[in-house]
Amino acid sequence: MSHTQLLPALLPFSETEGEGASRHLGIRFNQEGKFLPEPGNTIVCHLTEGSPNRQAISNARSRYMSMVEADRLAFTAESSLHMTLFQGIIEYRRALPYWPADIPLETPIDDMTEILAQRLEHFRKGPSFRVHVTHMLPTGLQVEGVTAQDRAAMAEWRNRLADLFGYRHPDHDSYQFHITFAYVIRPLSEQALFQWQSMLGEVRDELRAQFDHIELDPPAFCAFEDMHHFEELLVLD
Numbered sequence: 001m002s003h004t005q006l007l008p009a010l011l012p013f014s015e016t017e018g019e020g021a022s023r024h025l026g027i028r029f030n031q032e033g034k035f036l037p038e039p040g041n042t043i044v045c046h047l048t049e050g051s052p053n054r055q056a057i058s059n060a061r062s063r064y065m066s067m068v069e070a071d072r073l074a075f076t077a078e079s080s081l082h083m084t085l086f087q088g089i090i091e092y093r094r095a096l097p098y099w100p101a102d103i104p105l106e107t108p109i110d111d112m113t114e115i116l117a118q119r120l121e122h123f124r125k126g127p128s129f130r131v132h133v134t135h136m137l138p139t140g141l142q143v144e145g146v147t148a149q150d151r152a153a154m155a156e157w158r159n160r161l162a163d164l165f166g167y168r169h170p171d172h173d174s175y176q177f178h179i180t181f182a183y184v185i186r187p188l189s190e191q192a193l194f195q196w197q198s199m200l201g202e203v204r205d206e207l208r209a210q211f212d213h214i215e216l217d218p219p220a221f222c223a224f225e226d227m228h229h230f231e232e233l234l235v236l237d
Contacts, residue, residue, distance in 0.1 A: 033185055038225075040088055040091055040109060041116060041222060041233075042224065044084050044219070045218065047081045048217050053210065060206075072188055073181075076180055097168055097170065100166035126157035129151075131143040132213050140178055142176060146212065
C-alpha cells in the first residue's frame, strides 16, 4: 500500500507519516487514555439532548470505539459532545495571545472564569446559525456553517467575543469547527488507518443522508476541570 492512497487529511494520524506523540500527552491525558486535570473555560454549543441527529452522532462515536487500534485514542465522555464556538482560557496555556492582555497571566483559573462571566453579563447574543458535517477524522467530526450566511453569523459571534474577552488566537479567522470524539495517544498503523478511512467515508455519507444540519443548543459559557465535562454557567440566549 502506498501513502498516496490515504487521504491527505489522514496522513497526520499515521505512525509512518504523522508527528508522533500528541502534544497533549502527559498534559490533557496519559498513556492509558485517562484524562488529567486541565481546568479552564470555553464557549460551546452542546448537541441537543434527545435529538435524532445527536443519537446518530452518538452511534458514529460507538463505531469509532469498536475500530481496530481504537485503544490508541483517548475518548471523551459521550455526555460532553459539543462544538466549540470560541476558545476560552486554559491552565496550561498561560501566554499571549491566548489570554486577555489586560489580566495578569498568573491569575487563578477560577478568578478568570468569574471575570469573563462578568464581561458576558450584558453580551447581546449573535445571529442564529446552522452547521453540518464536512469531514470525518479519527478524532471526530469537522463541521462548518451550512450556508454563507451561517458562516458569517459564526464569524460575527467569534469577532464580538474576541473583542469582549480581549484576545484572538492566531487561528481566529481560520478556526476549524469540530465535534471531538477523541484525542490521539499515539498514531495509527498504516494498515489500521486504511480501515479507518473506509469507515469514516461510510459514516460521513450516512450522517449527511440522515440530516442536513446538526441540532445544537445555544452557545453557553462553560467551566471544565478536564475534557470529560463542560459545566454550563451562562447560556448566551
